[in-house]
Each structure stands twice: as C-alpha cells, then as structure tokens.
Amino acid sequence: MDKNKNNEHNGLVIGRHAAMAALKGTQAVNKVYVQEKLKSDAVSEIIALARRKSIVVSRVPKAKLDFLSDQQNHQGVAVSVAPFQYATLDDLFSRAKEQGEAPFFLILDEIEDPHNLGSIIRTADAAGVHGVIIPKRRAVQLTATVSKTSTGAVEYVPVMRANNLTAVVKELKKRGVWIFGTDMAGQDFRQFDGSAPTAIVIGNEGKGISPLLKKNCDGMLTIPMTGHVQSLNASVAASLLIYQVYTSRGK
Structure with a gap:
C-alpha cells in the first residue's frame, strides 16, 4: 500500500451528508476538498458553511478525490478532519x-x-x-x-x-x-x-x-x-x- 495514500485517507470524511454533518459538528475540520466544476445546491451549501467557519476549500480534480477516498463513492466532496473523538x-x-x-x-x-x-x-x-x-x-x-x-x-x-x-x-x-x-x-x-x-x-x-x-x-x-x-x-x-x-x- 502507498504509505502517503494511507496517511491522507486517515481522518477523511467523504460524501455530501457526512461532510455537512462534520462541518456542523464539534469535530475540528482542517480542510474541505470539492471536485472542480461540480455544481449543485448541496455542494454550494457545504462551501458556504466552510467559508463562514474560515475553513480552507480546495477545488481539486475528480482523480484527486478518488485517490484520497481510496476509490470510494465520495460524491465530489471530502472533508479532512481531526481524529474522531471517543466518549467516556x-x-x-x-x-x-x-x-x-x-x-x-x-x-x-x-x-x-x-x-x-x-x-x-x-x-x-x-x-x-x-x-x-x-x-x-x-x-x-x-x-x-x-x-x-x-x-x-x-x-x-x-x-x-x-x-x-x-x-x-x-x-x-x-x-x-x-x-x-x-x-x-x-x-x-x-x-x-x-x-x-x-x-x-x-x-x-x-x-x-x-x-x-x-x-x-x-x-x-x-x-x-x-x-x-x-x-x-x-x-x-x-x-x-x-x-x-x-x-x-x-x-
């Protein structure tokens, strides 16, 4: 396995619903990746929320998202988050x-x-x-x-x-x-x-x-x-x- 790919895939939330939940939640978000030239109300809402929170939004080729998500169905959106926080x-x-x-x-x-x-x-x-x-x-x-x-x-x-x-x-x-x-x-x-x-x-x-x-x-x-x-x-x-x-x- 590509070591760099494995590192990038860790701490990544993919999919539009999951990305929106991550942005609305308490978990620290580092960066938002959005497929370039992709337009929809859901994607626009994700971008707007990220910018309101001063989170960097990066437009990237679909191939980059495929790589980051390990070829999973990312729906054109991925969010880099801090490790999930477990409860007591x-x-x-x-x-x-x-x-x-x-x-x-x-x-x-x-x-x-x-x-x-x-x-x-x-x-x-x-x-x-x-x-x-x-x-x-x-x-x-x-x-x-x-x-x-x-x-x-x-x-x-x-x-x-x-x-x-x-x-x-x-x-x-x-x-x-x-x-x-x-x-x-x-x-x-x-x-x-x-x-x-x-x-x-x-x-x-x-x-x-x-x-x-x-x-x-x-x-x-x-x-x-x-x-x-x-x-x-x-x-x-x-x-x-x-x-x-x-x-x-x-x-």
Missing part, C-alpha cells in the same frame, strides 16, 4: 440525563463491517440512543466509511471505546442498567419493555455474542423468523431491537 462512559450517562430519559445504550461485540457500524449508528441517532460502546480490539473503529454510511450520525451519537466489554457491562449493572443480549432462545423481542435503563448487546456478524459477555447479560431477546435463513444482518437485528425500545418508551 460518564459522557453517555450525561447525555441521557440532559435529555431527561432513562439511559439507553448499545454494546457492539466485535462488529467488523464498517457499513454495519455506520448503519447501526444512523439508526441509533434516529431512535434517540444515548451512546454506543465498541471494543478497542478485534472490531471496526470510527472511519471515513463508517461516517459516510451513517450519513454523518457519528457527529451526534457518542461512541465509547472499551478495553474490556465485560468490565463495562459490570459497571453498567452497578449503575442500574439492565443488559440484554440476542439469542435464538430468549424472550420474544416484541414483548420486551425497554423503558427501564437498558443496554442491548449486538454480537459479531458470524460468531454472535462472546460466551463471557452473554453470561453477564440479565436476559436474552430473540427475533422470531420463519424463513429458511435463520439469521439477520447485524445492523438489521440492531434496528429491530432499537425500535422496540423506542416504541416501549412511548415515543
């Missing part, structure tokens, strides 16, 4: 308190696909999840692809990185949060009441939830299926469970 557990609880709501968190156990992580964060933002917890190792981290897939929701949903998810679960339980995992044998998720302080654990795309983490859950939820394939994509399963909590809270 206290930040997550503070967010719930500020909104006057019982805490609602997601714990993602070794999610590896950046598109899954981005989709989950997008749904989490839509349904008022107060924070997402991911492990530091053996899992995808916040990247440009995650940001683009989330359509910029990474700017609004606090994400915490944990050295040990089991230790975090134990701390959450001490603070009065109920932990629920997903399993083929469990309570039908459609009857689940998530109005109490709740954290939902979503397992790895292939292996599911690790045995130790599952052992520390207060209960398991199952998503009934009648088809031949008895499994769902991680982001789809997360969406169903997130909206069950959302609905049970009367939202």
Whole structure:
C-alpha cells in the first residue's frame, strides 16, 4: 500500500451528508476538498458553511478525490478532519440525563463491517440512543466509511471505546442498567419493555455474542423468523431491537 495514500485517507470524511454533518459538528475540520466544476445546491451549501467557519476549500480534480477516498463513492466532496473523538462512559450517562430519559445504550461485540457500524449508528441517532460502546480490539473503529454510511450520525451519537466489554457491562449493572443480549432462545423481542435503563448487546456478524459477555447479560431477546435463513444482518437485528425500545418508551 502507498504509505502517503494511507496517511491522507486517515481522518477523511467523504460524501455530501457526512461532510455537512462534520462541518456542523464539534469535530475540528482542517480542510474541505470539492471536485472542480461540480455544481449543485448541496455542494454550494457545504462551501458556504466552510467559508463562514474560515475553513480552507480546495477545488481539486475528480482523480484527486478518488485517490484520497481510496476509490470510494465520495460524491465530489471530502472533508479532512481531526481524529474522531471517543466518549467516556460518564459522557453517555450525561447525555441521557440532559435529555431527561432513562439511559439507553448499545454494546457492539466485535462488529467488523464498517457499513454495519455506520448503519447501526444512523439508526441509533434516529431512535434517540444515548451512546454506543465498541471494543478497542478485534472490531471496526470510527472511519471515513463508517461516517459516510451513517450519513454523518457519528457527529451526534457518542461512541465509547472499551478495553474490556465485560468490565463495562459490570459497571453498567452497578449503575442500574439492565443488559440484554440476542439469542435464538430468549424472550420474544416484541414483548420486551425497554423503558427501564437498558443496554442491548449486538454480537459479531458470524460468531454472535462472546460466551463471557452473554453470561453477564440479565436476559436474552430473540427475533422470531420463519424463513429458511435463520439469521439477520447485524445492523438489521440492531434496528429491530432499537425500535422496540423506542416504541416501549412511548415515543
């Protein structure tokens, strides 16, 4: 791999929605790249916002954006940002308190696909999840692809990185949060009441939830299926469970 290319690709947010969210968010923005001769209302809005914030806007050839984005679909816009800022557990609880709501968190156990992580964060933002917890190792981290897939929701949903998810679960339980995992044998998720302080654990795309983490859950939820394939994509399963909590809270 080209070392310079890898360095330039790090800290890059691509796509129009993600770029606008980055400019409106709290993360430091270094520079905005816009494809030369590209004209649209969305692009004009991005340029205007960047200039109001005194951020340098650079018009570049499409080939340059292709290079910076590692040939991803950048929609003619890329934003160079400082590394994503991860939250603390206290930040997550503070967010719930500020909104006057019982805490609602997601714990993602070794999610590896950046598109899954981005989709989950997008749904989490839509349904008022107060924070997402991911492990530091053996899992995808916040990247440009995650940001683009989330359509910029990474700017609004606090994400915490944990050295040990089991230790975090134990701390959450001490603070009065109920932990629920997903399993083929469990309570039908459609009857689940998530109005109490709740954290939902979503397992790895292939292996599911690790045995130790599952052992520390207060209960398991199952998503009934009648088809031949008895499994769902991680982001789809997360969406169903997130909206069950959302609905049970009367939202």
